[in-house]
Amino acid sequence: MSTIPSSTDFVESMQNKSTSASQFAPQEQMGQQDFLMLLSTQMMNQDPTKPMDPSSFVTDLTQMSQLEATQQLNKSVTSMTAGFQNMQVMQAASLVGRAVVAEGDAFNHSDEYESHFRLDTDEPLSDVKIVISNEDGVVREMEAMGTLNTGETSVKWDGLNDDGGPAASGTYDITAYGYDEEGNIKGIKTVVSTSVYSVAINADGSLKLTLSTGEKVDMDAVREIG
Numbered sequence: 001m002s003t004i005p006s007s008t009d010f011v012e013s014m015q016n017k018s019t020s021a022s023q024f025a026p027q028e029q030m031g032q033q034d035f036l037m038l039l040s041t042q043m044m045n046q047d048p049t050k051p052m053d054p055s056s057f058v059t060d061l062t063q064m065s066q067l068e069a070t071q072q073l074n075k076s077v078t079s080m081t082a083g084f085q086n087m088q089v090m091q092a093a094s095l096v097g098r099a100v101v102a103e104g105d106a107f108n109h110s111d112e113y114e115s116h117f118r119l120d121t122d123e124p125l126s127d128v129k130i131v132i133s134n135e136d137g138v139v140r141e142m143e144a145m146g147t148l149n150t151g152e153t154s155v156k157w158d159g160l161n162d163d164g165g166p167a168a169s170g171t172y173d174i175t176a177y178g179y180d181e182e183g184n185i186k187g188i189k190t191v192v193s194t195s196v197y198s199v200a201i202n203a204d205g206s207l208k209l210t211l212s213t214g215e216k217v218d219m220d221a222v223r224e225i226g
Contacts, residue, residue, distance in 0.1 A: 092207050092219065095196040099226030106213035107192040111169045115157045118191035124149055125178030125186055132157055133173050140167070148178055152191065171213050191223055 101118075109115045119128070125148045132140040139161045161167045176188035195212045202208055207219040 092199045101224035103221040104192045118152045120189040128178035131175045
């Protein structure tokens with residue numbers, strides 16, 4: 001006498017099949033050793049009247065060996081890159097608190113001293129102007145030399161505002177621009193003296209420095225280390 005299975009039995013049966021299938025699912029990709037074993041088995045069980053061409057197996061084996069060698073090389077390169085990045089971070093960490101000269105748009109000024117910075121341009125510019133400002137607006141607008149030559153040029157701010165009075169100590173922004181031979185306005189890179197507050201690492205492994213002014217610059221923006 002047959003028994004009609006219930007819906008519960010049917011569900012349990014399907015669950016058992018799923019579990020059984022997962023138990024036999026491959027856990028790893030076939031490696032070179034597995035390939036050699038499979039090749040040996042096929043060679044031993046081949047039809048003597050129709051022997052298999054071993055050249056295809058040799059080709060597959062060579063490709064597999066090259067793939068494994070490439071994977072090992074990739075692992076080695078990844079490990080070396082990680083080690084280099086860690087070493088780079090450790091070296092950069094030693095910069096914290098150090099005085100540096102770097103490309104930047106902000107500098108710290110003390111009312112007891114002049115502030116020095118550099119202008120860097122890759123082409124001659126005329127009618128160069130330098131604007132010193134803070135959160136309250138423009139503090140001083142200066143006209144530099146008539147023509148700014150290619151390369152770096154040192155300039156200074158005497159610390160006075162446009163009214164002739166001393167500017168208070170604090171963080172100031174600097175903007176410089178001039179005109180090329182065709183009369184087009186061009187921004188000028190500014191290089192300031194500052195110090196490193198902290199070091200961070202970007203997702204691509206490059207380093208980012210936070211300066212004492214709060215400005216963030218890439219490591220390659222540093223020109224000198226004091």
